Amino acid sequence: xxxxxxxxxxxxxxxxxxxxxxxxxxxxxxxxxxxxxxxxxxxxxxxxxxxxxxxxxxxxxxxxxxxxxxxxxxxxxxxxxxxxxxxxxxxxxxxxxxxxxxxxxxxxxxxxxxxxxxxxxxxxxxxxxxxxxxxxx
Numbered sequence: 001x002x003x004x005x006x007x008x009x010x011x012x013x014x015x016x017x018x019x020x021x022x023x024x025x026x027x028x029x030x031x032x033x034x035x036x037x038x039x040x041x042x043x044x045x046x047x048x049x050x051x052x053x054x055x056x057x058x059x060x061x062x063x064x065x066x067x068x069x070x071x072x073x074x075x076x077x078x079x080x081x082x083x084x085x086x087x088x089x090x091x092x093x094x095x096x097x098x099x100x101x102x103x104x105x106x107x108x109x110x111x112x113x114x115x116x117x118x119x120x121x122x123x124x125x126x127x128x129x130x131x132x133x134x135x136x137x
Contacts, residue, residue, distance in 0.1 A: 006123030007065075013113050014063035017075055021055035024048060038085055054078040062117065065126020072118040076111065083107040 024031045032044045040047060054074045061071025087107060089100035122128055 003124035006120075007125040009113070010062055010065060010068070010117065010122065010126075013110070013117065014059045016110065017055045017059035017079075018063070021052050021059060024052050024055070040085070051078050051082075062114075062122075065122030066128050068122040068126070068128070069118045072114045075114055079107065079111060079114070083111070 028048065031048060035041075035044050035047065054077055058071040058074030058078070062068050062075065083104060087100050087104035089097055089104050092100045
């Protein structure tokens, strides 16, 4: 049962990153406008393409359980700075404080889940395990 919950957890964890990458691709220009709103003006195309790369690559690595620790590192390279830049509840006006603090804490919990995955490994149902146990005749 633990192996199944590891797999389901990886699926749920990877979904948010793959969804964010898809959203950033579909709404590329809107995402650049949001970046401008947050003061990220330096080479927006490079930053956005880099973010999409980190989200897709890291998300798929976590999803499939192939080199999941590397996938976690890629995701954290994106998720940690974005959490502190976008959900800076300590700088928000009072009317946005509650919402931004909840979103900040949600992102912190996701970071915790990623760190647990990095420490524990991808589990039994993963591509890494499949490749390690498959014999070629």
